[in-house]
Amino acid sequence: MTTRIFDGRRRVDAIAADGRGVAYGDGLFETMRVHRGTVPWWDAHWARLQHGAQRLHLRLPEPRQVREEAADLFANDDSANDRGGVLKLIVTRGGGGRGYAPPAAAEPSWLLSRYPVPVAVADGLRARWCETRLASQPLLAGIKHCNRLEQVLARAECIEAGVDEGLMRDLDGNVVSATSANLFVFRDGRWLTPLLDRCGVAGVCRAQLLPALQAREARLDTAALEAADAVFLCNAVRGILPLARLGARAWPAHPAIAAARVALARRHPAFALDVEHP
Amino acid sequence: MTTRIFDGRRRVDAIAADGRGVAYGDGLFETMRVHRGTVPWWDAHWARLQHGAQRLHLRLPEPRQVREEAADLFANDDSANDRGGVLKLIVTRGGGGRGYAPPAAAEPSWLLSRYPVPVAVADGLRARWCETRLASQPLLAGIKHCNRLEQVLARAECIEAGVDEGLMRDLDGNVVSATSANLFVFRDGRWLTPLLDRCGVAGVCRAQLLPALQAREARLDTAALEAADAVFLCNAVRGILPLARLGARAWPAHPAIAAARVALARRHPAFALDVEHP
Structure with missing residues (x-):
């Protein structure tokens, strides 16, 4: 697994200790296939994320930055595995205090991780x-x-x-x-x-x-x-x-x-x- | 806020990026009052944590280490605030892969944080x-x-x-x-x-x-x-x-x-x- 962590637009070294992800599961995620450097149905994944963000009143990162970082995460693919891989995006509401109250101006924290494609199951x-x-x-x-x-x-x-x-x-x-x-x-x-x-x-x-x-x-x-x-x-x-x-x-x-x-x-x-x- | 982060028995600098807390909210927490260096009803808080851990099949850290670290977190209290403070303990299942399956041998990750006591409400x-x-x-x-x-x-x-x-x-x-x-x-x-x-x-x-x-x-x-x-x-x-x-x-x-x-x-x-x- 390779993971990159972001706080708003900034790439950071670690998940914030006051993060609402670990405290409350206060976030959304998408798990996507990567195939020869592209994500099947990227727009549909992003649309679902937006729908979730509306329901939770949660801000999303800039889609362009997420796409660029995701592409970069898979850019050094050695083609040994031409099935690509799995891209997981987690977006949390960011940091914010002890209580349930969502902070008014929280910057979203987000993580991009790369994983191998699971092995296929032959017989069902x-x-x-x-x-x-x-x-x-x-x-x-x-x-x-x-x-x-x-x-x-x-x-x-x-x-x-x-x-x-x-x-x-x-x-x-x-x-x-x-x-x-x-x-x-x-x-x-x-x-x-x-x-x-x-x-x-x-x-x-x-x-x-x-x-x-x-x-x-x-x-x-x-x-x-x-x-x-x-x-x-x-x-x-x-x-x-x-x-x-x-x-x-x-x-x-x-x-x-x-x-x-x-x-x-x-x-x-x-x-x-x-x-x-x- | 002051937070200390632990991976099993070891104190660490950051929450692991593959942590199941941020991925799934796969953890438990306790929010406790600290009063003159003691936690009211500590045993009851720990018993509820144990009950939750049984339900979620999740391992807890050593209670003695948690108590010692918690005491240390409040040890340098300057008595300016003799009401004490608030101690929050989050225990997650630890790290473990992309999928929902809980890893068999995961070490729990845990966080101890110190906060001020909320201001009292006078009139209800x-x-x-x-x-x-x-x-x-x-x-x-x-x-x-x-x-x-x-x-x-x-x-x-x-x-x-x-x-x-x-x-x-x-x-x-x-x-x-x-x-x-x-x-x-x-x-x-x-x-x-x-x-x-x-x-x-x-x-x-x-x-x-x-x-x-x-x-x-x-x-x-x-x-x-x-x-x-x-x-x-x-x-x-x-x-x-x-x-x-x-x-x-x-x-x-x-x-x-x-x-x-x-x-x-x-x-x-x-x-x-x-x-x-x-």
């Missing part, structure tokens, strides 16, 4: 239903904020159970997403994806796939998901990840998923690689 | 009902974790509205707490305080007052609170803070609150000062 993911539920909070639903204890707990369950991913429900039993991916379900010849008006993150890859697959948003319960003909998870780093097992339920490879991967590859060549080299 | 607080609601999440209810965007948003409302504090409800309309204090309501000659099984922080001062006031935990709606004969807020830094106004509703000084302040002062002399010098 094994998942479980997480015991950890997602709380309903319409004010925070959809945005990619830094209050993620639910996901941390859910992910710990997956490790404990030895599965690749976990599917999460809200407290009413509605299926929402995986711990770090959205999900699509194929039923009766069409794609559905859970509504995210109460919780969950509205993924950038999900937003690409909604029109590409003519998918519909819906409330889904566990029975609806388990009865599906095919299920995949998706995010902007890994693209489409077919679900192979969920407890006792197994799904063989399905042509609708192969077609969805082709549709995603048409949206950005970064995800064509996954199709060619599974 | 003016409050409002916050629009921001608290999500129900039994897994996180009661513990003092670092996922605090709801409180940040609620506090921003208070500043915008020019009031001292905000009262918060859950999405079902149950009264829970203020943004940074618990609350007690006096009705029909006895004290009630909201149940915290779905959201809210189980305050250390609240735990002192429950037996001292023979108070009862209950679900309260806004009408029940507004019909109360007296209301106060409380936390371990400021003790008891009478509520004077809530929108159009005004409460004059009430002898039950004066009695509650005496009861709290009996529990710790730090809070006698507030009674003597309001």
